[in-house]
Amino acid sequence: MIILVKLLLAHLIGDFLLQPKSWVTEKEKKKAKSPKIYLHFLIHGALIVILLGIEYWGLALYLMLIHGLIDLIKLYFQKSNNWVHWFFADQMVHLSAIVGLWYFYFEPEIDLSFSPAFWIYLTALILITQVAGITIQLLLAGWSKKLDLSEGASLQNAGKYIGMLERLFVFVFVITGKLEAIGFLLAAKSVFRFGDLRKSKDRKLTEYILIGTLISFGISILTGLAVLWVVENI
Structure with a gap:
């Protein structure tokens, strides 16, 4: 295996x-x-x-x-x-x-000196960072063309790294059994995003961000649960 x-x-x-x-x-x-x-x-x-x-x-x-x-x-x-x-x-x-x-x-x-769990966690980390980011971008590509997503004063690649960190946090919360922390993370992101969404008054942008967030959280949660199952059964 x-x-x-x-x-x-x-x-x-x-x-x-x-x-x-x-x-x-x-x-x-x-x-x-x-x-x-x-x-x-x-x-x-x-x-x-x-x-x-x-x-x-x-x-x-x-x-x-x-x-x-x-x-x-x-x-x-x-x-x-x-x-x-x-x-x-x-x-x-x-x-x-x-x-x-x-x-x-x-x-x-x-x-090899590394345990099987090491390779499983390493694979999961690459999946939820790089692979998941590209997958989400592709899934939302059709909608992103209809929105004004110009970066403006935004930091270069900031959204990419925020998404990676977000999924890493959710993954860690799942494998450590701290599922309630996922709710706090989601609430914190909503608070930070509220100002941008209120100023834009753009329903499409709100829906776009919500879908992206749910996909991101979903991938991390499912990956975390899968890793826990695999580690327990190897």
């Missing part, structure tokens, strides 16, 4: 932490002619070897080639009007390939 968790961790790091937006833009423009796409594949393979060990180079090679094929198909078929669907389809196919190869290639022993 822990091998599967590490494979998922390698995928999350390779696709979300070690893939700058500039690489994505270049790949979408140049497709197979972009050197960044091949570097991206190599990073995925290297991450699997680092996390599992050099003896799993064959599994790393298979997953690297499959990952590359999936990404190339996505680049040539996604359009500006369906890229959100292709993002989720791409991730689902990647995860299916990882689970499938793990099932047929599984080797039970990798002796």
Whole structure:
């Protein structure tokens, strides 16, 4: 089981932490002619070897080639009007390939000093910070185009980091059993946002912020509950 968790961790790091937006833009423009796409594949393979060990180079090679094929198909078929669907389809196919190869290639022993719980929590942290932020942005993309979300005097990337911290707090509250603290956090955010919403008098903006907040809290709560269940049953 822990091998599967590490494979998922390698995928999350390779696709979300070690893939700058500039690489994505270049790949979408140049497709197979972009050197960044091949570097991206190599990073995925290297991450699997680092996390599992050099003896799993064959599994790393298979997953690297499959990952590359999936990404190339996505680049040539996604359009500006369906890229959100292709993002989720791409991730689902990647995860299916990882689970499938793990099932047929599984080797039970990798002796590392870290406990299984460490890898589970690390995977969850990446999920609720980077992955969840991009997912929420994609889910709300259709509505955000209809709103004036210009940053103005706002700090650069402030919203991104506020969302990450918000989800981290909720996740910690869930795994420590302090569920009542989530209510206080939600109330505190409402107080801070009240002034902006009152000045804007924009019902659409209010609904947009409310939906984003609920999705953010929901992802963190569900991830926390899932982690508690997995840790108790490994």
